[in-house]
Amino acid sequence: MEKMMRKVYIMLFILLPIIFVNYTSVFAMILQYDGQTYEYTAQPVKLRVNGETVSTDMPPIILNDRTLVPARDVFEKLGAKVNWDEKYKQVYVTYANKVIILTINNKTAYINGITSELDVPAKIINDKTMIPVAFVAKGIGFNVSWNEKTRVVSIQDKNMVVVDDSKVVLGYATYYYDGDKTSYNSMVNNKDVLDEVITHTYTVDGLGNLTGLIPTNQIDFAKANNINLKASVTNQFDSEVAKKLLESTENRSKLINNILVQMKKYGYSGICIDIENVYAYDREYMTRFMKELYETLSPIGYLVTIDLPAKTYDNKTAAWQGAFDYEGLAPYADQFVIMAYDEHYPQGTAGSVASAGWVEKVVKYAISIIPEDKILLGVAAYGYDWSTSGTRSYTISKAYSVAAKYGATINWDTVSKSQYYEYTDEKGIKHKVWFENEKSLAAKLDIVNDYDLKGISIWALGYETQAYMDEIENQDWS
Template sequence: MKKYKQATAWLVMMTVMATFMLPVMPAHAFSVSDILGQAAGTAESGGTSGVSAGKGVVDIILGLFLGKVLGNAASPDAAVQDNSSDNGLKTNLAKEFVGFYAEWWGEDTSSYNSMVQNADVIKTIAPFWATMQADGTLTDRGGNDHIAVVNTAHQKDVAVLLLVNNAKQDNAPPVHTVLANPALRTKAIDNFEAYIKKYNLDGINVDFEMVPAKDRDLLTAFMRELYGRLKPQGYIVSIDVFPKQDENNDVAAAYDYAELAKYADKIMIMTYDNHGAWSGPGPIADIRWVENNLKYALKSIPKDKLYLGIAAYGYDWSAQGVQSLEFDAIMDLAQRYGKTVQWDDTAKSPHFSYTATDGTAHTVWFENSESLKHKLALITKYDIAGAAMWKLGEEDPAVWPVLRDKFRK
């Protein structure tokens, strides 16, 4: 009893001290779990509590005392919550759908039409409008009226990021020329900023591909400088990265996931093209391959910055080469040749084969609403930020109800 009285007196004293030490704050309903859990709750959920963390020492002292005196009064079920998931603490992030946007010829409006029809799902578009050259300049890829596209997107509460890629050249990669020269890096960033401001864009999506492995640190330096320029002005900075499951993948070695995550708001991992022109026929995105790449990325990239790349297209392999086709064209082929679409349950991917009128054998693998359901399930399973689809206008129309369930704004 004596110890209890001493403890009670100590509590009264500390309460009085706290009254004088704390600033005036809005009314807030406290409980023991509120006090004991503020610091942990902020760290675990990434959110903020209703009380300023500036109380610091007072919270700690009161928390320790109340934890000893009143600990037995708290419900174990309320005090302990299992928020675990496959990759750590689960925060149930709000999911975002990003649509890559491209115009392959002057009157190509497929991406535009898809954006307008599904603006209740699409939070961001990344139009493929510019290419960085070896001298740091930007080549505008043309297409439809950029200003009109941006205005329409903004009217529908859709953010617009400039997708800029790098010019390709086998013997002397232009991207290396820029990355290796600080002056050219600055020039390129100047041009990025000017383009964004010219068209009233919301930020940038850097799509540098086939970057030499030796330029790993240079790519990080470029993103650090770009982020330092654009982020303070309120612009979104994002980057697309090749998938990988180790650091020995030459085509993906230039992407230092952990370092790039420091200088990007969004990182889109391009988990498609598992098979393509460089391989024989096979799934565009075998679900096992996609998940393994995602798990590896999560070792270095915060899940609230990570977006899973999903494909809307397919490939047709034959002795004549490999052709990329949108969903409608693929369905036309199947109908024309009387072929039933097959389902590979291991890869979670659709496919079929046919023989053309000239006698050439073809094999087609593609993505549809059913295959995309399995990819989208990974977003929930690993609680990552969202998905980024290449590209708007090529997709199976049946995918939109699926996307609407997960991403409706």
């Protein structure tokens, strides 16, 4: 799956104020309170209540470093009663044996009659009663936490059992010819690290037919070792195949039916859609297909995953990414693999496969649209060798062996947090090699941690070294 990426250019979005269709992507709005009108340009804040993302008509906002949320929308979800006293401009929040009273624009609050001083008082903003979430939630006995990276406020019932939030480690297993054991051997060696495996098995044609070699050894091993097993469907980067498939209701339906047949036959728990290089004008059809697929598979217990091209903003006409509407797709998959690699690709100029700064920008955009607990960060276990005679792809081990052969010094780029080297071959041709390894991987794992993503997805099993997998196994996901 040697992905191509197109260079992207950051553009500024001019956003209309007070549009809350999807406030997670809004970066400017107009706020009206205290008789004044203000432009609010802070990055949006997300809210989680007992582990679930909560959407409100009026989004949370931050004033003087304190997060205010709509009183009724949020606290009634916690089981509290919220009442309003129009005469005294007071809001009452009652939960169990606690009563909190807040007065609009008054920093004095009461918890069971005992006074407390607020940093920021309750306010009426855009006709919504907004109250300081941390003060009230803690006051009625809930835990409250703030993640600065993801800008997520989490409210958790102290008595609620905390679900295991350990990260998912997924690996793609290739099977290019009968008897190919490259990925199988990696599965065997890393069975204690892998939570999920996607077999890179099926190729779809424009009519929805599936073909592919069945990796029975991979399937049997995964089942025997409690590794969650899924299969992938690819169009082999063929835009015309994708066009013919996606634009036809009949062909989409046929593919969905064929996927069901294969999952039942081989005992897969779900499917991964790896349809790439889709024409940008097929954007609506791509979303429609995923909706149809998800609404067919999810009710009967199958999991749906989709591979998404990395991007830092939504360019609807971009050749490589334009067809993938993150917002439109968000409801129609259980997992989203963000393929955050091939920042520099074979047909382009030499450079980092996945620089840490670029990956972080990709993640920031993704989590502004898709819940982070659905996102797996795609990580590469390979590199590229660029020269005037063409570009070659290397596994990590191959990258090291080529460097050794030509006596090249392997360097560490502190900006991209990537390994690279240069050498001249027997014909006098100069080469530039950039590759991923355990050291560059560590920077990506930090991003997964910092942004509280669901986990990682490795392309591909068998390309990695033991040191690479050890970095994952030894990672502190706290």
